[in-house]
Amino acid sequence: MSQSQPLRIEDPTVASFITSRTINSALWFVKNEKLEQRILGYIAKYQKELSVDIYAINIQANHIHIEAEFPLCNRAKFEQHVNARIAEGVRFYVDEFPGGPVFQRRYTQQDILDNQALEDRFFYTALQPVSAGLCEKISDYPNYNSFHDAANQIIRSYKVIDWAGFNKKRKYNSTTSILEFTRHYRLNFKKLPQYQSLSKEEYRNLLHKKLEERRLAIISQKKETGFLYPNPQFLKKQKPGSLPRSTKKSRRHDKLPRYFSSNHALWKKKNEERKLIYDQYKKASSAYLGGDEFVVFPPNTYKPPRFLNMQTSNSS
Numbered sequence: 001m002s003q004s005q006p007l008r009i010e011d012p013t014v015a016s017f018i019t020s021r022t023i024n025s026a027l028w029f030v031k032n033e034k035l036e037q038r039i040l041g042y043i044a045k046y047q048k049e050l051s052v053d054i055y056a057i058n059i060q061a062n063h064i065h066i067e068a069e070f071p072l073c074n075r076a077k078f079e080q081h082v083n084a085r086i087a088e089g090v091r092f093y094v095d096e097f098p099g100g101p102v103f104q105r106r107y108t109q110q111d112i113l114d115n116q117a118l119e120d121r122f123f124y125t126a127l128q129p130v131s132a133g134l135c136e137k138i139s140d141y142p143n144y145n146s147f148h149d150a151a152n153q154i155i156r157s158y159k160v161i162d163w164a165g166f167n168k169k170r171k172y173n174s175t176t177s178i179l180e181f182t183r184h185y186r187l188n189f190k191k192l193p194q195y196q197s198l199s200k201e202e203y204r205n206l207l208h209k210k211l212e213e214r215r216l217a218i219i220s221q222k223k224e225t226g227f228l229y230p231n232p233q234f235l236k237k238q239k240p241g242s243l244p245r246s247t248k249k250s251r252r253h254d255k256l257p258r259y260f261s262s263n264h265a266l267w268k269k270k271n272e273e274r275k276l277i278y279d280q281y282k283k284a285s286s287a288y289l290g291g292d293e294f295v296v297f298p299p300n301t302y303k304p305p306r307f308l309n310m311q312t313s314n315s316s
Contacts, residue, residue: 007278008109010073010300015055015112017121017260018066018075020083023104027061028090028097029143030238035093036144039064041158042085044185050074053190055118056125057146060132061238065125067112069190073300079107096241113261113270115194121260122150122192123214131218133227138215140232150189151207153200157184277301 022028029035039059043066047054052074056067064086070078087102112118124131129141138145149156159182166181195203219229258274261267277298285304287295297303 007274007281008076008302009274009277009298010070010075011111012069012071012073012300015067015069015118015121016075017110017112017125018068018079018107019063019109020079020086020107021063021104022102023100025062025104025244027238027242027244028094028102028240029059029064030061030240031142031236032093032240035089037158038089038093038160039082039086040144040156040187041160041185042082044158044187045160045183046078046081047187048185050078052078054146054188055190055192056122056150057144058125058128059143059145060128061143062244065128067118067121067125075109076302079109083107094240096239098241110257111259111270113259113266114263115192116262117260119192119194119210120262123211126211127215127218130215133222133229134235135232136215136219136229138211140235142235146189147207147211149187151204151211153189153191153203155186155188157186159184 029039036059040057043054043057046052050070051072053069053071054066055069056065058065068075068078083103090097090102091099112121126138126145126147129135129138129145135141138147148154161178162181162183166176166178169181170176191198191203195206198206222229259267259270261270280298281301284295284297288297288303289306
């Protein structure tokens with residue numbers, strides 16, 4: 001059995017670093033306040049409905065990072081719902097969008113195995129615009145970056161409208177109010193676990209101090225190579241749908257690190273566990289695709305689709 005997609009394992013004990021990237025890395029998330037509010041509103045909606053703990057969010061012009069934990073093993077459901085609503089928003093709010101899929105492929109996901117790695121990914125997410133060479137300060141980047149809200153433990157409320165429900169009822173009742181189908185969801189960020197005992201002020205000051213240290217280190221490394229950051233006005237000239245001058249690119253089968261960890265022994269143990277699960281999954285999938293409805297899959301994995309097999313059996 002060949003794997004058409006990477007094996008997804010839902011592990012409630014570790015956090016996930018998630019990236020969703022647009023097709024061809026086109027810049028669809030630029031200069032669009034309504035789209036940004038929709039993205040954050042639906043993230044807040046599904047955060048509440050699926051009991052997701054979020055540490056960080058960064059909306060770049062052509063990709064979105066989310067660092068989160070999924071205690072109920074529903075990461076796939078969360079991402080499916082959120083990305084579907086984002087794609088609908090792009091089609092509705094971006095006049096330049098020609099139609100078709102928005103995202104390059106399914107989201108990529110990597111496990112975060114320990115608190116130090118969790119902190120490293122937190123600051124990586126926050127400092128994406130700086131490390132990407134777009135600006136020297138995250139405050140100069142126009143898209144949403146959760147660092148300020150996470151560091152200050154600010155909870156924001158976002159409006160989500162059930163347009164399908166509203167339009168359905170309005171067909172039979174022209175006096176239907178949009179308020180009946182308007183909900184408000186609060187987006188909040190979980191404190192990094194190693195700093196849970198700090199006061200709000202102590203936590204804020206520590207995170208700002210660490211951010212500045214990492215920011216200056218990134219800038220120093222880039223300038224040593226002769227890199228010059230663009231004028232802040234450069235970002236204001238970006239056009240929806242345009243292609244970036246340079247960006248990270250990966251193909252469908254490129255190997256990405258499965259885990260982030262500061263502990264090599266833990267990293268090695270997780271890799272060995274994954275190999276065992278993968279072998280079990282291959283055997284179970286082969287039996288399942290062969291017609292065994294009762295085969296047992298490894299915990300927190302997903303059955304492969306059987307559409308091709310069903311079509312083959314129907315045609316025969």
